[in-house]
Amino acid sequence: MKRFAFATVSTIAIAAGSSVVAEPQAEVLHWWTSGGEAKSVAVLQEEFASNGGTWTDMPVAGGGGDAAMTALRARVLAGNAPTAVQLKGPAIQEWYEEGVLADISSVAEAEGWADVLPASIAGHMKCEGTWCAAPVNVHRVDWIWANADVLAANGIEMPTTWDEFNAAADKLQAAGVIPLAHGGQAWQDATVFETVVLGIGGPEFFQKALVDLDPEALTSDTMVQAFDQMRTLRGYVDENFSGRDWNLATAMVMNGEAAFQIMGDWAKGEFLAAGKTPGEDFLCASTPGDGYLYNVDSFAMFDVDGDDKKAGQDLLAKLIVAPNFQKVFNLNKGSIPARTDVGLDDFDICANLSAEDMGATSASGSLLPSYAHGMALRGSQAGAITDVVTAHFNSDMSSADAVQQLADAVANSY
Numbered sequence: 001m002k003r004f005a006f007a008t009v010s011t012i013a014i015a016a017g018s019s020v021v022a023e024p025q026a027e028v029l030h031w032w033t034s035g036g037e038a039k040s041v042a043v044l045q046e047e048f049a050s051n052g053g054t055w056t057d058m059p060v061a062g063g064g065g066d067a068a069m070t071a072l073r074a075r076v077l078a079g080n081a082p083t084a085v086q087l088k089g090p091a092i093q094e095w096y097e098e099g100v101l102a103d104i105s106s107v108a109e110a111e112g113w114a115d116v117l118p119a120s121i122a123g124h125m126k127c128e129g130t131w132c133a134a135p136v137n138v139h140r141v142d143w144i145w146a147n148a149d150v151l152a153a154n155g156i157e158m159p160t161t162w163d164e165f166n167a168a169a170d171k172l173q174a175a176g177v178i179p180l181a182h183g184g185q186a187w188q189d190a191t192v193f194e195t196v197v198l199g200i201g202g203p204e205f206f207q208k209a210l211v212d213l214d215p216e217a218l219t220s221d222t223m224v225q226a227f228d229q230m231r232t233l234r235g236y237v238d239e240n241f242s243g244r245d246w247n248l249a250t251a252m253v254m255n256g257e258a259a260f261q262i263m264g265d266w267a268k269g270e271f272l273a274a275g276k277t278p279g280e281d282f283l284c285a286s287t288p289g290d291g292y293l294y295n296v297d298s299f300a301m302f303d304v305d306g307d308d309k310k311a312g313q314d315l316l317a318k319l320i321v322a323p324n325f326q327k328v329f330n331l332n333k334g335s336i337p338a339r340t341d342v343g344l345d346d347f348d349i350c351a352n353l354s355a356e357d358m359g360a361t362s363a364s365g366s367l368l369p370s371y372a373h374g375m376a377l378r379g380s381q382a383g384a385i386t387d388v389v390t391a392h393f394n395s396d397m398s399s400a401d402a403v404q405q406l407a408d409a410v411a412n413s414y
């Protein structure tokens, strides 16, 4: 693609001599507004600026990105898409099908992405064979975070089964500690739910229920048990949980008000941004059970006019996948690099555990896409599931009713 060759007068900078180049510009829509997230996205802003780019920030607050996706739709409908957008999983394909994504294959090929990205990640970044998104990281979703002092003071080890978790939570509650820091927002309910489904049902069941949407799995006794565990967890959250942002829940664990949080490793980004040390101040462990739920953040470029914007897209895509950014960004973000050739020596124990488990689960077939973070299903299907999960969590709905509603909602979501 010879984007630079067609720069128009309004978008060019006259370089020394007679050659002309477009100045890279990018308006970037993302939802990274918490302490750890903001520190992480600043790494990209700085790299973009130091490579001659001008960054226009379009942050849309709201964990999990629901508000950001609403803002995106409004912008695209108005015929004014942002240059680059934090977008992931099947949503990339959905936007591609609407014919609004730019093709970044020329950058991907020049930078040799196919050689440094695992095939499973590359698959999400491709649309009918062309590269349509650039991966930033791999977040793991199925984590429990704990306040180390609170556990020690109450004689509690990190739980390795859901029964152990419940026993620990009962003990903490009796001691006046909030067992589970949680924010009652639909995407946070969904995050906890998918770790429970994975833990109670196992990886094969997760695949059948929340990836393949098999009606038998959705209405099975195993799914009933998963909702039973959600009801138990509901009893461990404090009464002010409704609407709370995820990073405020993380802060409750940090300051010892609560013992545990079940959340992806962007929570680690919050602990780190607050100067906390893993293994000392806070503990990380995968949620009980086998498997690994992955959540790959990525950026897609939208079709925009102007060689400055196109130059901005190319530069952003190149920087995002380059080794330096993959390392520094992920040290802040709590995730691990998407590239396989970035060493993890400078990464902490939680990141190293994540990488190890990712390798092992990839080999055993239990590396699974997160439904709650938009990696497994189309938006309408994921939304249908989450509506039921949230309705159940916030009422006295029985588990039997919940599984029936789940199957009905999924059937109506196609």
Ligand code: GAL
Pocket (backbone or CB within 6 Å): 031, 032, 037, 062, 063, 064, 065, 139, 246, 266, 295, 296, 297, 373
């Ligand atoms: C996830 C996203 C993470 C983090 C989190 C909370 O969906 O992948 O990067 O930002 O939401 O906002």
